[in-house]
Amino acid sequence: MISFQWWTIAKADYRMITSRFRQFRPILPFVLGGGLIFWIFYLGPSLAESLLSEMDIYLFSLVAIVLVQFILFFCSLIFFVLPMMSILQDIRDHHFENLFSTPVSPGNLLFGEFLGKMPFYATFALVVGSLFTIALIPLGISVIQVLIILGIFILTFLTSSWIGNVTAVLIRSFLMRNARGRDIGKGVAFLLIIPLVGLMYAAMGGYFDFLLDPEKGKWFGDLLKFFPSSWGAEIIIEFARSPGNLIGINPSTFIQVILLITFTIVVFITGIVFANRLYSLELKSFSAAKAKPGRRFYRVLTMLLGNGSFAVLVSASWKGYTRTVRNLTMLLYVIALVASINIFLMQPEDVEGAMVSTIMITPLLAAFVAGEIGLQGKDSLLLYKQTPTTTFSFVKTKLCHYFLIIIPLAVVMEVIISLLVPNIQLYELFFNVIFQIIMATGLTLFSTGLFLRNPAFHDKAPEYMVNMQVIIFLIMIPFFLGLIFLDQFLYDTFRIINSFYYIMAIVAFCTTTLGLIFLYIGVRHLDRLE
Amino acid sequence: MKTEKTLNRSNGVIQIKNLSKFYSKGQIKAVDDLCLTINQGETFGLLGPNGAGKTTTIRLLNGLIKPTNGTANINGFDILNDAQQVKSISGLLAESPGVYAKLSAYEFLELMGSLYGINKTKLKPRINELLSFFDLLDRKNDLIEGFSTGMRQKVLLASAIIHDPEVIFLDEPTAGLDPRAARTVKQLVKDMSNRGKTILISSHRLPVVEELCDRIGIIHNGQLIAIGTVSDIKDQTQTRTLEEAFIAITSGVPNSSISPWRA
Incomplete structure (x- = not known):
């Protein structure tokens, strides 16, 4: 009776994604398409020609197939993980209640939701693919060859994102049956990114440089051949080696391309067929998560804080924080980030190195923890105003709670990283910890103040992202400016050769001062919040 | 109370037969052996305390979830075997449904109408008709994210009846609405009822139920424990108001124990 339900869903999904550009929606496909064509066939190749020497372009054409396989594999992984993160971060069952009260079939819904996002996935695939073609066009590959290469990228990445979508829907369906499903979904979404970050730092640290050598990377290439992402790699290399030659394709390469197309079709059909099992509004259980009252930790905490109302408030704030899976996975993410940086990117060889590696992470830790202050909604901030509790008491409670998480974690990270430094002296370790x-x-003061001045009531709110960026980058400014300019100034003026510690002292002073200023501004803003 | 229409009580449009829904391996009985017939053109009110099983019943009848035991017929279609047809001929206003906040009211209704299979040429005037009825025509291109709770409820109600269904399930239809909007909704329900539509309303607002429903059923712990017209229920419980009757039936809490709180 009803045809093209998937098209209706896709249209709605596309409209939602482009809701910010509603006025330009009719021209958006043309602008995007035109821009891509201009980039792929004119601007990109022109830039490549001017930036790369002929030798570079020639060498690029000879690049080991395993490197192309790895890039395709890595990008496929991103295309697999990103839709999962997006879906799991925002599990909304009520939204499905509405849709499934209509005669829409789950297969149509799944395909429609994917189709609505497909233009954006395809655009991203084309941008990644074009990074290859723009360097190959000056070598003389034909338009058809360019289109085939881009087609390979689109097929590979759309398959990955489809698998990511189906997997996420499956996990979402399972989580929706649980009272804490939404929270767990957000937590899982954060965990998914950890392997990607690890891989990225490993690549930046040169751990995959061996792929440039076809001999050394052969075993890795053989391993990657098991993944469909590799099945289109060979044709890209063949085109690069014999530009303009469409006929002389190796039969095995041709079979791999056929295999990739077949795999794509099979994966899409399988997802749609099994969609009926992926969507379910059935609750598994009505039982809600239970709190464990009177745990020893909370008893000790309230005792240490004086057993008064302040202690109860801090304890309540702590409970709310630690019972949210997302908060805990965010902390795990910070730890994984520190580990990845120190394992893959910059093993601390001296005390200064140890300080630098943590100075980049502490802002992220503070932003993640203090960012929760408004996430329970505006009412959670105003709740305190309905009682005789003052704004100052509320902020004091929150600061105490944040200090109890951030400072111990930051110290432990600093100690571990410092102990990796060969022959570190005890006083150096002590200094690093104090710093x-x-x-x-x-x-912590700065992040809390900023999130009070510019509250974010949802983790997808623009304020949340803006505050995060400000916290992470603003503190970097005195650090890098200090390293670049102050270093020379201290030497010229005071003949100080090793100025690192002086710069660090200035950075610490700036951070604390900024923290106090922003806290004051934040508290004043909270006082006026209505 | 309605007086204009004549009810065809001989023909049950909604026939519920021993319908049950259990959770936690049968430990929680959300709906327990429910038997009920609702006739064509009848407006039936389902009352019950929180967690009594009202929403689960509506979700079962709309085919959103599957029963553990029993079944139901909606206008001749079985909820187990003909779930798609059941959805085609019924409309649901869920208790706390999600909306596509990034769509405009018009776009959202266009989506829902298309999912019900309404022809594009018929859909546009129907959307405009509903938006005009709910006083939202001048806001039709505004994103729903900017709407108040009441305005969202109106859009959702419009989406539930966009295909002019024979059977309508309304879970708390006046929740979040101001008195004026609530009156509009009540008038809509009366109009639809007069046009022969069969309506099942679940609500906590007893005056709404009393005003709109031909018969009511009180559900408690998943079981239907009372059924009849408002007068029948009051007579059975020897109480003066529906509120007193409801409390007497569902909790047995004596009136005297709650009256001090009413001051």
Whole structure:
């Protein structure tokens, strides 16, 4: 009776994604398409020609197939993970209640939701694919060859994102049956990105440089051949080696392309066929998560804080924080980030190195923790105003809670990283810890103040992202400016050769001062919040 | 109370036969052996305390979830075997449904109308008709994210009846609405009822139920424990108001124990 339900869903999904550009919606496909054509066939190749020498382009054409396989594999992984993160971060069952009260079939819904996002996935695939073609066009590959290469990229990445979508829908369906499903979904979404970050740092640290050598990377290439992402790699290399030659394709390469197309079709059909099992509004259980009252930790915490109302408030704030899976996975993410940086990117060889690697992470830790202050909604901030509790008491409670998480974590990270430094002296370790405590304190004040001044009531709110960026990058400014300019100034003026510690002292002073200023601004804003 | 229409009580449009829905391996009985017939053109009110099983019943009847035991017929279609047809001929206003906040009111209704299979040429005037009825025509291109709770409820109600269904399930239809909007909704329900539509309303607002429903059923712990007209229920419980009757039936809490709180 009803045809093209998937098209209706896709249209709605596309409209939602482009809701910010509603006025330009009719011309958006043309602008995007035109821009891509201009980039792929004119601007990109022109830039490549001017930036790369002939030798570079020639070498690029000889690049080991395993490198192309790895890039396709890595990008496929991103295309697999990103839709999963997006879906799991925003599990909304009520939204499905509405849709499934209509005669829409789950297969149509799944395909429609994917189709609505497909233009954006395809655009991203074309941008990644074009990075290859723009360097190959100056070598003389034909338009058809360019289109085939881009087609390979689109097929590979759409398959990955489809698998990612189907997997996410499956997980979402399972999580929706659980009372804490939404929270767990957000937590899982954060965990998914950890392997990608690890891989990225490993690549940046040169751990995959061996792929440039076809001999050394052969075993890795053989391993990657098991993944469909590799099945289109060979044709790209063949085109690069014999530009303009469409006929002389190796039969095995041709079979791999056929295999990739077949795999894509099979994966799409399988997803749609099994969609009926993927969507379910059935609850598994009505039982809600239970709190464990009177745990020893909370008893000790309230005792240490004086057993008064302040202690109860801090304890309540702590409970709310630690019972949210997303908060815990965010902390796990920070730890994984520190580990990845120190394992893959910059093993600390001296005390300064140890300080630098943590100075980049502490702002993120502070932003993640203090960012929760408004996430329970505006009412959670105003709740305190309905009682005789003052704004100052509320902020004091929150700061105490944040300090209890941020400072110990920052210190532990600093100690571990410092101990990796060969022959570190005890006083150096002590100095690093003190510095880290000051930085963590200043950053907590700054983050709390900023999130109070510019509250984010949802983790997808623009304010949340803006505050995060400000916290992470603003503190970097005095650090890098200090390293670049102050270093020379200290030498010229005071003949100080090793100025690193002076710069660090200035950074710590700036951070704490900024923290206090922003906290004051934030508290004043909270006072006026209506 | 309605007086204009004549009810065809001999023909049950909604026939519920031993319908049950259990959770946690049968430990929680959300709906327990429910038997009920609702006739064509009848407006039936389902009352019950929180967690009594009202929403689960509506979800079962709309085919959103599957029963553990029993079944139901909606206008001749079985909820187990003909779930798609059941959805085609019924409309649901869920208790706390999600909306596509990034769509405009018009776009959202266009989506829902298309999913019900309404022809594009018929859909446009129908959307405009509903938006005009709900006083939203001048806001039709505004994104729903900017709407108040009441305005969202109006859009959702419009989406539930966009295909002019024979059977309408309304879960708390006046929730979040101001008195004026609530009156509009009540008038709509009366109009639809007069046009022979069969309506099942679940609500906590007893005056709404009393005003709109031909018969009511009180559900408690998943079981239907009372059924009849409002007068029948009051007579059975020897109470003066529906509220007193409801409390007497569902909790047995004596009136005297709650009256001090009413001051």
